[in-house]
Amino acid sequence: MNSCIAVRDGQKFIFTRIGDEKQKVKKQDQLKEILTDSEFTMKGSCAISLLLTKLDIVNTILMIESGRSVIQQKTGRLKSYDSVCKKLEKKGLEPDFNIALEKINDLIGVRAICAYVDDIYKVAALIERQKDIRIIKTKDYIREPKKSGYQSLHLILEAAISFQSETQWIKIELQLRTAAMDYWASLDHQLRYKRGRKEAQLIDEELQQCAAMISSLDQKMLKIRKKIDKI
Ligand code: 0O2
Numbered sequence: 001m002n003s004c005i006a007v008r009d010g011q012k013f014i015f016t017r018i019g020d021e022k023q024k025v026k027k028q029d030q031l032k033e034i035l036t037d038s039e040f041t042m043k044g045s046c047a048i049s050l051l052l053t054k055l056d057i058v059n060t061i062l063m064i065e066s067g068r069s070v071i072q073q074k075t076g077r078l079k080s081y082d083s084v085c086k087k088l089e090k091k092g093l094e095p096d097f098n099i100a101l102e103k104i105n106d107l108i109g110v111r112a113i114c115a116y117v118d119d120i121y122k123v124a125a126l127i128e129r130q131k132d133i134r135i136i137k138t139k140d141y142i143r144e145p146k147k148s149g150y151q152s153l154h155l156i157l158e159a160a161i162s163f164q165s166e167t168q169w170i171k172i173e174l175q176l177r178t179a180a181m182d183y184w185a186s187l188d189h190q191l192r193y194k195r196g197r198k199e200a201q202l203i204d205e206e207l208q209q210c211a212a213m214i215s216s217l218d219q220k221m222l223k224i225r226k227k228i229d230k231i
Contacts, residue, residue, distance in 0.1 A: 003017070003018045024094070024095070027094065027095055027096045027097075028085075028095045030096075030097060031081065031084070031085075031095050031096060031097045031100065032081045034097045035078070035079070035080070035081045035084060035097075035100075035107075036081060040097075041078055043161065043163070043168065043170060044078045044107070044108045044170070045078070046161055046163075047108050047159055047161055047170040047172055048076030048077070048078070048108060048110060048172070049076075050159055050161060051076065051110045051159060051172055051174065052074055052076055052110065054127065054130060054133070054159075055071055055074050055110070055112050055123070055127075058070075058071070058123055058126045058127060059071040059123075061126060062119070062122055062123070062126070068115070069115070070114055070115055070119040070122065070123065071112050071113070071114055071115075071119075071123060072113045072114065072115055072179065073112070073113040073179075074110065074111065074112040074113070075110070075111050076108075076109065076110040076111075077109055078107065078108060078109075079104070079106055079107050079108075079109065084100050084104060084107065087104055088100060088103075088104070091103060101171075105137075105154075105156045105171065105173045106173035107171070108170065108171065108172045108173070109172065109173045109174075109175065110172055110173070110174050110175070111174075111175040111176075111177070111182075112174070112175070112176050112177075113177060113178065113179050113182050114176060114177070114178055115178070115179075116178065116218070116221060116222045116225055117142065117178060117218050117219070117222050118222060120142065120153050120176045120177065120178070121153070123176055124138075124153055124155060124176060127155060127157070127174065128155070132159060132160040133157050133158070133159050133160070134157065134158050134169070135155060135156070135157050136156045136157060136158060136171070137154075137155075137156040138153070138154070138155055138156075139153070139154040139156070140153055140154075141153065141154065142177075142181075145211065145215070148188065148204065148207065148208070148211075149184070149188075149207055149208040149210070149211025149212065150184075150185060150188065150211070151177065151181045151184070151185075151211065151214070151215060152175050152176060152177040152181055152185065153175070153176040153177070154173060154174070154175055154176075155173070155174040155176070156171065156172075156173050156174075157171070157172055157173075157174060158170060158171050158172070159172055178218050180214045180217055180218050181214060181218070183214070184207075184210060184211055184214050188207055191203065191207070
């Protein structure tokens with residue numbers, strides 16, 4: 001017999017077969033387990049450490065050239081189970097680990113804050129040149145900011161990590177941005193969850209204006225630094 005139950009699908013309820021629903025719940029549990037405590041999270045932490053170390057080396061190389069620290073701050077994180085579920089739902093995908101691994105670029109993410117806009121491209125170029133890193137995709141939201149006003153350079157890459165006798169290529173999203181871009185993105189991120197539908201359009205426009213101000217501030221600071229470099 002094909003028994004059905006009503007389950008929530010976003011804002012509405014839909015009817016689904018009990019067998020399908022059981023399968024979905026099983027996959028969801030599996031996803032939670034893998035993203036919380038598993039070989040994936042342990043290897044993901046290793047991938048983060050490796051990329052953070054690579055950024056340290058890149059910073060040292062650029063520091064020797066320029067006499068200043070180019071990377072001001074760096075962080076890494078594994079995307080939380082809740083955040084992965086939200087993103088899969090937004091993309092209309094099933095809560096399944098293999099789908100998440102294929103379709104979500106930032107399951108493992110590293111972010112580096114650079115002093116000036118041109119530093120971002122210098123760091124990216126040195127990362128791209130590493131033999132144990134291969135670039136899958138570059139998303140340049142600095143040259144072409146998102147509609148929201150968001151700016152950053154994203155490198156979706158794979159890093160080779162040697163575990164005992166086997167080498168595994170692990171996907172990581174590296175976000176490179178200035179402190180001003182980071183300031184905008186973190187406030188935008190906070191406000192996104194708080195803004196009501198009614199005011200959304202007006203707030204979006206205001207945030208776009210702030211993003212434009214931040215971009216011109218970054219350009220101005222870069223011009224000043226270039227002037228000083230010439231002295
Ligand atoms: P969270 O919570 O920060 O992790 P795609 O399939 O590649 O088109 P995707 O993965 O959304 O879709 O790619 P995109 O647009 O490059 O976004 C990747 C990440 O960039 C986001 O991850 C955010 O961290 C950041 N980002 C992109 N757009 C915005 C924006 O308008 N504002 C802010 N504050 N951050 C943004 P998550 O998982 O969406 O979010």
